Amino acid sequence: MPAIAFDNSYARLPEHFFARLSPTPVPQPGLIAVNEALADELAIDPAHLRSEAGIAWLAGNALPEGAEPLAAAYAGHQFGGFVPQLGDGRAILLGEVVGRDGVRRDLQLKGAGPTPWSRGGDGRSPLGPVIREYLVSEAMAGLGVPTTRALAAVTTGESVWRQTGRLPGAVMARVAQSHIRVGSFQYFAARDDTEALRALADHVIDRHYPEARAAENPVLAMLEAVIARHSALVAQWMQLGFIHGVMNTDNCSIPGETIDFGPCAFMDRFDPAKVFSSIDRHGRYAWGNQGRIVQWNLAQLAQALLPLLAEDSEAALGLAQTAVDGFPSLFETAHTRGFAAKLGISQVQEGDEELIVASLRMMAEGGVDFTLFFRGLTSCARGGDASQLRALFEKPEVFAAWLPGWQQRVAAEQDAAGLMARVNPVFIPRNHRVEEAIQAARAGDLGPFQRLHAVLSRPYQEQPDNAAYEAAPQPEEEVLRTFCGT
Numbered sequence: 001m002p003a004i005a006f007d008n009s010y011a012r013l014p015e016h017f018f019a020r021l022s023p024t025p026v027p028q029p030g031l032i033a034v035n036e037a038l039a040d041e042l043a044i045d046p047a048h049l050r051s052e053a054g055i056a057w058l059a060g061n062a063l064p065e066g067a068e069p070l071a072a073a074y075a076g077h078q079f080g081g082f083v084p085q086l087g088d089g090r091a092i093l094l095g096e097v098v099g100r101d102g103v104r105r106d107l108q109l110k111g112a113g114p115t116p117w118s119r120g121g122d123g124r125s126p127l128g129p130v131i132r133e134y135l136v137s138e139a140m141a142g143l144g145v146p147t148t149r150a151l152a153a154v155t156t157g158e159s160v161w162r163q164t165g166r167l168p169g170a171v172m173a174r175v176a177q178s179h180i181r182v183g184s185f186q187y188f189a190a191r192d193d194t195e196a197l198r199a200l201a202d203h204v205i206d207r208h209y210p211e212a213r214a215a216e217n218p219v220l221a222m223l224e225a226v227i228a229r230h231s232a233l234v235a236q237w238m239q240l241g242f243i244h245g246v247m248n249t250d251n252c253s254i255p256g257e258t259i260d261f262g263p264c265a266f267m268d269r270f271d272p273a274k275v276f277s278s279i280d281r282h283g284r285y286a287w288g289n290q291g292r293i294v295q296w297n298l299a300q301l302a303q304a305l306l307p308l309l310a311e312d313s314e315a316a317l318g319l320a321q322t323a324v325d326g327f328p329s330l331f332e333t334a335h336t337r338g339f340a341a342k343l344g345i346s347q348v349q350e351g352d353e354e355l356i357v358a359s360l361r362m363m364a365e366g367g368v369d370f371t372l373f374f375r376g377l378t379s380c381a382r383g384g385d386a387s388q389l390r391a392l393f394e395k396p397e398v399f400a401a402w403l404p405g406w407q408q409r410v411a412a413e414q415d416a417a418g419l420m421a422r423v424n425p426v427f428i429p430r431n432h433r434v435e436e437a438i439q440a441a442r443a444g445d446l447g448p449f450q451r452l453h454a455v456l457s458r459p460y461q462e463q464p465d466n467a468a469y470e471a472a473p474q475p476e477e478e479v480l481r482t483f484c485g486t
Helices: 036-041 046-050 052-059 127-143 182-189 194-208 210-214 218-239 287-304 313-325 327-342 352-366 370-381 386-390 396-410 416-423 431-442 447-456 464-470
Strands: 018-020 030-034 070-072 076-078 081-083 091-098 104-110 149-162 165-176
Touching (some): 030 127, 036 046, 052 165, 127 149, 194 210, 194 218, 327 416, 370 386, 386 396, 447 464
Antiparallel strands (some): 076 081, 104 165
16 A cells, blocks of 8 residues: 555646646755644554655655646736736645545645746745744644644755845645635636636535535535635634735635745734735735635635626626625624634624624723733633733723623623633744744754644643743744745
């Protein structure tokens, strides 16, 4: 039996969907990490991944049996401007694996060398972005957020050059339900290739939304399902203080997973207008804009699907518009329920939406740390002293004015503290801790990376020995800008 049992459905699509090519070998690969739990879920032997042969294929120096490597074509809107040809510029899909749970997943190498879509780039990844994506994607999984995953990472033994200078190189093995994006459909729509659109839609329905096949209009049912998944996904991001940073349509996953972790960040001090990404100069992808932006992205998907929704163009437009117009209600429901749970409210009642709005306004005015506030509030629900929570505020008077209303509301709940403990994490991948792990890894020390990864694997559990990882950064530790770095 092969070490990895591939079954590659995307490689059976028409040849103009991708370019077939192998990864570019690297001089001296070295192992950074193997995600043993994920490997086991995929029925891949972790010991094999740690072996010389396993490290060789993780680095792109050899191909595992059954792999059919390819780089996928796609387009995308980047900060609102349409680019008709993007594609995998530094990532190569090795193939697909059906896990022990029956779920089909892509296995992709990021930083595996140039492809036809590298646009003059080297197709490589510095070590820093690999460490960041490994930590944050696995943190998201631990937090219960649908996300791409990190199976393993290796160093390459070569340097890559970026604006900041010479950096050590790395490759990450990424796992996703698929790497099909809104931009995948846009690529064929921009070329008026209805036959390719149909083939891609059929593939997506069969792979991700099989229930849509029984609908009167399967493509419409698929679109509505994608919209529903993203309404829940982005609401969940916001409930954790997560800011994606580059919510372009080529980073909008059709199966509804968080994908690409370049300039992403989790907020420390709460600010709805907060932006970290160095390239988001106008706040397009700020925390509070993420719901509106994902709806805009989904509208671009609906537009690309118009030729498949109905033969009559007016009828197709009407179906698409109705589907996209359904997003705000789905998103607001998910947003309200999620923040209600964070406040200890199990069933939303009249007046709870106003309490949520008032809570977020109070947090912003008070200058409080997002994650520490909700954990402190969880302690209050358990009967803890509110004075410790009040001490977190730059303006404690706004908290003092808000507190009685919350206390009165949760008094009617049977287990507010239990609910809050399940949805308010103790640990998040704070920017300064991620940066600390990156800097240490560049110097050859993987200890901070390994410790942070271990802490983040249990984000909802109190870990007294790791209490330092709970803390907000000191002023001199704050990371105010994040970078794609690729």
